[in-house]
Amino acid sequence: xxxxxxxxxxxxxxxxxxxxxxxxxxxxxxxxxxxxxxxxxxxxxxxxxxxxxxxxxxxxxxxxxxxxxxxxxxxxxxxxxxxxxxxxxxxxxxxxxxxxxxxxxxxxxxxxxx
Amino acid sequence: xxxxxxxxxxxxxxxxxxxxxxxxxxxxxxxxxxxxxxxxxxxxxxxxxxxxxxxxxxxxxxxxxxxxxxxxxxxxxxxxxxxxxxxxxxxxxxxxxxxxxxxxxxxxxxxxxxxxxxxxxxxxxxxxxxxxxxxxxxxxxxxxxxxxxxxxxxxxxxxxxxxxxxxxxx
Numbered sequence: 001x002x003x004x005x006x007x008x009x010x011x012x013x014x015x016x017x018x019x020x021x022x023x024x025x026x027x028x029x030x031x032x033x034x035x036x037x038x039x040x041x042x043x044x045x046x047x048x049x050x051x052x053x054x055x056x057x058x059x060x061x062x063x064x065x066x067x068x069x070x071x072x073x074x075x076x077x078x079x080x081x082x083x084x085x086x087x088x089x090x091x092x093x094x095x096x097x098x099x100x101x102x103x104x105x106x107x108x109x110x111x112x113x114x
Numbered sequence: 115x116x117x118x119x120x121x122x123x124x125x126x127x128x129x130x131x132x133x134x135x136x137x138x139x140x141x142x143x144x145x146x147x148x149x150x151x152x153x154x155x156x157x158x159x160x161x162x163x164x165x166x167x168x169x170x171x172x173x174x175x176x177x178x179x180x181x182x183x184x185x186x187x188x189x190x191x192x193x194x195x196x197x198x199x200x201x202x203x204x205x206x207x208x209x210x211x212x213x214x215x216x217x218x219x220x221x222x223x224x225x226x227x228x229x230x231x232x233x234x235x236x237x238x239x240x241x242x243x244x245x246x247x248x249x250x251x252x253x254x255x256x257x258x259x260x261x262x263x264x265x266x267x268x269x270x271x272x273x274x275x276x277x278x279x280x281x282x283x284x
Binding site for chain 2: 101
């Protein structure tokens with residue numbers, strides 16, 4: 001069996017990517033407007049290399065894409081995947097809302113029966 | 115409104131779901147204990163559950179199947195890992211093969227249910243911990259597509275803001 005060097009499924013990578021505050025901030029910024037890696041690096045108290053690593057995590061999760069423009073690397077959000085990650089948790093939460101509603105109905109029958 | 119709050123921890127892959135019911139603690143405990151009541155609410159919409167086995171003791175096994183809109187069956191299992199009646203229940207939940215035997219014993223959802231009295235009745239807190247997001251995806255694939263609502267949360271709020279901004283800029 002070939003072990004995925006990125007570790008886990010696409011969804012695992014998405015959740016891992018979104019677990020970090022700096023990466024969420026990077027996403028928030030590139031959703032608004034594409035940014036160069038060096039411009040992003042100026043925003044955080046960390047090295048360019050550290051920011052590059054964060055961008056790489058986001059890229060592996062397909063949350064952002066990186067394009068070279070001359071000497072600059074520009075980061076842009078991939079909205080399709082972002083929406084999918086949110087939907088996954090939404091759907092599970094929705095299942096529990098449905099279950100809760102069904103339990104309420106069962107409990108309501110107690111009153112009707114007496 | 116029965117749903118009091120939900121909390122997602124994307125790093126730990128857990129979903130905490132808090133609901134309150136106008137019923138006693140013992141009554142809410144019964145909807146977990148009694149398989150005939152449990153199967154009326156466990157399945158996702160359009161996938162009603164049938165519990166063929168439900169041993170409500172520590173180490174006890176449950177076997178259930180859910181029937182989809184096309185008559186297809188999805189089978190599942192529970193192993194109960196802790197019981198403190200009527201306040202606390204812990205179990206593992208996974209998928210089974212045709213014969214009802216677990217196929218994902220290493221990758222179950224770990225469920226912790228806490229039931230406690232509150233002023234308005236009973237509060238039920240359910241924490242679902244996923245070993246991986248695969249299980250969530252399977253649940254989503256299983257007839258829950260229609261349950262997907264307009265997305266909430268931080269990311270979608272950002273996306274919405276972006277769309278508004280685009281609209282005003284152009």
